Amino acid sequence: GNSVTQMEGPVTLSEEAFLTINCTYTATGYPSLFWYVQYPGEGLQLLLKATKADDKGSNKGFEATYRKETTSFHLEKGSVQVSDSAVYFCALSDLSGGSQGNLIFGKGTKLSVKP
Amino acid sequence: DGGITQSPKYLFRKEGQNVTLSCEQNLNHDAMYWYRQDPGQGLRLIYYSQIVNDFQKGDIAEGYSVSREKKESFPLTVTSAQKNPTAFYLCASSIARQSSYEQYFGPGTRLTVT
Numbered sequence: 001g002n003s004v005t006q007m008e009g010p011v012t013l014s015e016e017a018f019l020t021i022n023c024t025y026t027a028t029g030y031p032s033l034f035w036y037v038q039y040p041g042e043g044l045q046l047l048l049k050a051t052k053a054d055d056k057g058s059n060k061g062f063e064a065t066y067r068k069e070t071t072s073f074h075l076e077k078g079s080v081q082v083s084d085s086a087v088y089f090c091a092l093s094d095l096s097g098g099s100q101g102n103l104i105f106g107k108g109t110k111l112s113v114k115p
Numbered sequence: 116d117g118g119i120t121q122s123p124k125y126l127f128r129k130e131g132q133n134v135t136l137s138c139e140q141n142l143n144h145d146a147m148y149w150y151r152q153d154p155g156q157g158l159r160l161i162y163y164s165q166i167v168n169d170f171q172k173g174d175i176a177e178g179y180s181v182s183r184e185k186k187e188s189f190p191l192t193v194t195s196a197q198k199n200p201t202a203f204y205l206c207a208s209s210i211a212r213q214s215s216y217e218q219y220f221g222p223g224t225r226l227t228v229t
Contacts, residue, residue, distance in 0.1 A: 004157075032215045043119075043205055043220035044158075051215045089157060093215070101146065101212030102173070105157035 002027040006090045006106035013080055013113050021075040021109045023064075023090035032093040033057075033066055033073040034103070039086045047075075047088070080113045087111070117142045119221035121206050126226045128200075136191045136224045138206035144219070146212045147189040151175060152203040152223075161204075164189055165212050193226065200228045 007022040025033065032051045036044040048057030053068035062077045073090060090106040119140045128134045140147065146165050150158040160173030164183040178197025183189055189208075193200045203225050207218040 034217060036220075041223075043121075043222045044207075045220070046217045049217055101209065101216065102148070102160055102163060103158075103218055107155065107157045 002031070002092060002094055002104050004090050004092055004104055004106040006088075006109055008107070009087075009110040011109060011111045013111070015082055015113055015115050016079045017113075019075070019077040019080045019084075019111070021088055021090075021111070023073045023075065023106060025071050025073065025090075025092050027071075027092055027095070029095045030068070031095050033064075034091045034093070035062070035064055035073070035075050036089045036091060036105075037086045038089065038108070044089065080111070082113045082115055085111055085113045119206060119208055119219060121204075121221040121224050124222065124224060126224055128226070128228050130228055131195045132228075133192055133194050134200075134226065134228075136193070136204055136206075136226070138189045138191065138221060140187055140189075140206075140208045140219075140221075142208055142219065143186070144208035144210055145186070146209045146216075147183070148207040148209075148218060149173075149179075149181065149189070149191045150205045150207065152205060158205060161191065163212070193228075200226060202226060 003026045034049045035047040048059045050057040050066035056065045087108045091103045094102045122137045148163045149161040162181040164170035180192045206221045209216045209218045
């Protein structure tokens with residue numbers, strides 16, 4: 001079945017460091033891929049998405065490229081800020097029949113950025 | 116402002132009681148979803164609905180029930196049959212159930228059952 005695997009956290013970085021959070025997926029066909037962010041005690045917010053191979057999603061300095069050949073969608077940011085501290089979820093949108101449109105999530109990666 | 120509201124933010128119940136979590140959206144979205152989040156876990160789908168008066172079970176529907184009598188409302192009832200109901204519950208909606216459409220999430224309800 002479809003699944004998402006993302007790197008385990010927590011990830012602790014200093015301000016202005018480079019961030020990579022790895023995400024790989026297993027799916028048939030060409031699912032859409034998403035990154036969501038969750039701040040403490042809140043719901044999820046869409047960070048970026050990509051709907052086809054080689055698409056690059058970007059928002060607020062974050063970016064991720066849909067790599068069909070490596071089934072990956074790694075999240076990157078060149079210079080993190082303390083305000084980026086949150087939990088990040090990678091997700092794919094199921095394509096299969098009756099489940100189409102349902103999201104399958106990774107377990108989340110907690111990021112802490114120190115000043 | 117368009118969005119999804121969930122109420123209450125915190126809910127406490129005694130074991131054996133049913134409890135209903137509210138979810139309302141004014142985005143005019145057709146599809147709505149309920150997820151459960153446990154510490155260190157991703158989100159797991161409980162129920163989803165594509166249109167009014169129609170809904171389907173997700174991956175962990177046992178012990179839960181839903182209704183969709185209005186487009187904007189999708190309440191979730193956690194019944195006494197749910198063995199481990201303490202969790203963070205998130206409601207979401209999307210324009211339609213297609214793979215390219217993102218889901219928008221509410222702020223969540225934290226349910227504690229003792």
